[in-house]
Amino acid sequence: MKTGGPEGPCGFESHRLRQPRTGLFFLGGENVRALLVIDLQRDFVDKDGALYFEGAEKVIDPVLKWVEEFKKENLPIITTQDWHDPEDREFSLWPKHCVANTDGARLTEKLEKALEDYPNHFSVKKNRYSAFYNTNLEKVIRDNEIDEVYVCGVVTHICVLFTVEELRNRDIPVKIITEGVASYDEGLHRFALREMKEILGAELI
Numbered sequence: 001m002k003t004g005g006p007e008g009p010c011g012f013e014s015h016r017l018r019q020p021r022t023g024l025f026f027l028g029g030e031n032v033r034a035l036l037v038i039d040l041q042r043d044f045v046d047k048d049g050a051l052y053f054e055g056a057e058k059v060i061d062p063v064l065k066w067v068e069e070f071k072k073e074n075l076p077i078i079t080t081q082d083w084h085d086p087e088d089r090e091f092s093l094w095p096k097h098c099v100a101n102t103d104g105a106r107l108t109e110k111l112e113k114a115l116e117d118y119p120n121h122f123s124v125k126k127n128r129y130s131a132f133y134n135t136n137l138e139k140v141i142r143d144n145e146i147d148e149v150y151v152c153g154v155v156t157h158i159c160v161l162f163t164v165e166e167l168r169n170r171d172i173p174v175k176i177i178t179e180g181v182a183s184y185d186e187g188l189h190r191f192a193l194r195e196m197k198e199i200l201g202a203e204l205i
Contacts, residue, residue, distance in 0.1 A: 031147040031173075034076040035066055038131065038153025038160050040111050041081055043097040043104035045154060050097040050104055053184030056154060060110055062179040063152050067114050076120050076144050078137070080159070081105055083125035090127070100125075129162040141172070148173045151202075152180030157192035164196050174202040 040063060043049040045056040070077050082098035083105055084090060098105040106112060115121045122140045124131055131137050140146075149167055151174055153160055160181055167174050176196055183189035196202040 032076070032145050033070075033148045033150060034078055034141070034144065034146045035070045036131075036149050036151045036153075036163070037063055037067070037077065037079045037111065038151065038163060039080055039082055039098075039155075040108050040153050041098055041104065042106050042108055043082070045108050050095055053182075056182055056184075059152065059154065059180050059182045060108060062177065064110055064114055066150065066152065066177060066180065067111065070150075071114075071118060074120060076122060076140070076146060077115065077118065078122045078124060078140060079107060079111070079115070080124045080126055080131040080135075080137075080153070080163070081107065082127070082159075084127050088127060129159050130166050131159065131163040132166040141170075146172070148175070150175045150177055150205075152177040154182050156181045156183040157185070157188040158183075161192045161196060164202055165200055168200040168202065174200070175205050176202050178204050 040060065041049075043051050044053075045060060046052060047057065067077060083100050084096075084098055086096075086099055107115070122136075122144075124135050124137045124140065126133065126135050128134070141149075149172055151160060151164055151167075160176075164174050164176070174196070176193065178193065181189075181193075183192070193204060197204050
């Protein structure tokens with residue numbers, strides 16, 4: 001998507017070349033940081049969820065801690081949700097999960113409550129691994145002039161990895177909250193963290 005400013009690779013506006021901001025979240029010249037919480041949904045992190053994996057719930061409290069920190073500064077918090085049609089083609093690869101407008105597709109309860117009435121919460125609903133594919137995420141980032149993204153959620157080597165790759169394609173600095181990401185496969189979890197750090201240039205914190 002071209003936005004009319006100086007362009008970087010693939011036609012995307014280069015965040016490093018933009019002029020000073022005057023938008024809602026311009027904080028005295030500091031970067032506009034956003035927290036991106038990927039797929040912290042009942043079907044993934046609740047024990048009765050369709051694709052729950054052992055230990056998934058361990059990321060909830062660390063993520064909530066970061067949510068509260070970003071709320072204190074009135075900074076953008078973006079949540080993504082898998083949001084599938086009942087006959088989505090993805091169900092040929094995975095058991096049926098996160099069907100649109102079902103309880104399993106909702107954010108896990110503690111996160112849902114933490115974000116109630118928070119004015120700078122932005123919801124992104126997706127039906128593919130990348131949170132950019134056919135969603136409003138590009139617009140949310142542009143409209144809020146977001147310069148840096150802190151990422152957490154599940155699953156590390158799937159939706160987290162593919163979304164971080166897209167953020168880095170746009171030259172957006174990324175910090176991975178390591179206590180806030182998890183996978184059902186420890187080897188792939190470690191691989192994804194290394195891939196995001198060494199290949200994509202994300203910072204692990």
